[in-house]
Amino acid sequence: MEKVHIQKVEKTFNNKDRQESFTVFNDISLTIEPGEFVSLLGPSGCGKSTLLNIIAGLDEATAGEVLVGDKKVTKPGSDRGVVFQEAALMPWLTALENVIFALKKKCKNKNKAKEQAIKYLKLVHLSKFINSYPHELSGGMKQRVAIARALAMDPKILLMDEPFGALDEQTRTMLHREVQYIWEETKKTIIFVTHNIREAILLSDRIVLMGTRPGGIRKIYPVDLPRPRVPTSPEFLQLEEDIMSILGGEIEKVMREEMGDDFNSKKASLLYGTNRDLGDNI
Numbered sequence: 527m528e529k530v531h532i533q534k535v536e537k538t539f540n541n542k543d544r545q546e547s548f549t550v551f552n553d554i555s556l557t558i559e560p561g562e563f564v565s566l567l568g569p570s571g572c573g574k575s576t577l578l579n580i581i582a583g584l585d586e587a588t589a590g591e592v593l594v595g596d597k598k599v600t601k602p603g604s605d606r607g608v609v610f611q612e613a614a615l616m617p618w619l620t621a622l623e624n625v626i627f628a629l630k631k632k633c634k635n636k637n638k639a640k641e642q643a644i645k646y647l648k649l650v651h652l653s654k655f656i657n658s659y660p661h662e663l664s665g666g667m668k669q670r671v672a673i674a675r676a677l678a679m680d681p682k683i684l685l686m687d688e689p690f691g692a693l694d695e696q697t698r699t700m701l702h703r704e705v706q707y708i709w710e711e712t713k714k715t716i717i718f719v720t721h722n723i724r725e726a727i728l729l730s731d732r733i734v735l736m737g738t739r740p741g742g743i744r745k746i747y748p749v750d751l752p753r754p755r756v757p758t759s760p761e762f763l764q765l766e767e768d769i770m771s772i773l774g775g776e777i778e779k780v781m782r783e784e785m786g787d788d789f790n791s792k793k794a795s796l797l798y799g800t801n802r803d804l805g806d807n808i
């Protein structure tokens with residue numbers, strides 16, 4: 527198992543038409559241990575997805591590099607599986623066929639591919655639905671197929687970009703258990719992007735809090751609470767408050783920037799709730 531080294535990574539987007547450039551972050555360094563569960567948490571626009579895409583090899587850093595072990599990331603690879611907010615399944619294929627399709631390149635033997643696909647659909651508790659089409663599955667089930675599809679490639683690292691962001695609270699809670707189970711069963715390294723403090727504390731070994739303007743890592747929180755974690759425990763609530771004390775300022779910065787002269791902190795707190803509520807879904 528290999529470490530992920532993010533070394534002095536910078537990302538600048540250049541808009542050629544408007545001759546403008548925008549630096550999302552300019553110096554991100556972080557080492558992620560094999561088998562570690564790390565969440566990237568931060569306000570909208572701080573560059574969580576951009577960083578995840580660079581690790582995935584879907585986007586290129588302007589400076590710096592990402593290494594998996596001693597290998598530099600230059601493109602997507604089977605050592606890194608990605609799960610996005612939308613499952614993006616092929617509607618004309620069943621759950622099983624969707625997973626098999628992803629395995630086509632890696633596994634030429636059809637029977638072996640089917641066996642692998644069934645194994646991972648079982649792992650996400652979808653054995654009864656392997657022959658269902660995406661439109662016959664709930665949002666949570668579709669996301670579980672997407673997770674099975676990523677796992678079937680047997681990547682060392684699972685990159686998850688707000689995988690439960692579009693799901694209702696109950697489904698999200700169920701999938702939190704599912705992801706913890708998968709993580710414990712497979713011992714994969716998981717890098718997980720989220721807006722949600724509670725979700726980050728529930729799942730992570732470490733939470734990387736990112737900020738904006740200038741973009742970068744604000745603080746790294748180790749989460750030393752025993753699993754399964756209880757969101758109502760005093761230690762959980764204390765950590766939530768600690769994170770929110772920094773994140774609140776970052777959110778306000780983003781809102782000030784977006785609203786300009788229209789920004790009014792009293793109105794913002796009324797619109798977006800108290801500090802703790804903000805943490806629920808920022």
Ligand SMILES: Nc1ncnc2c1ncn2[C@@H]1O[C@H](COP(=O)(O)OP(=O)(O)OP(=O)(O)O)[C@@H](O)[C@H]1O
Nearest residue numbers: 539548550568569570571572573574575576577721
């Ligand atoms: N292709 C692009 N061209 C120009 N700017 C971009 C591009 N992709 C992202 N950005 C900008 O980079 C910044 C970071 O975007 P990113 O999506 O990584 O943030 P995020 O933290 O994941 O946000 P959210 O939580 O809202 O998804 C944003 O300001 C965004 O507008």
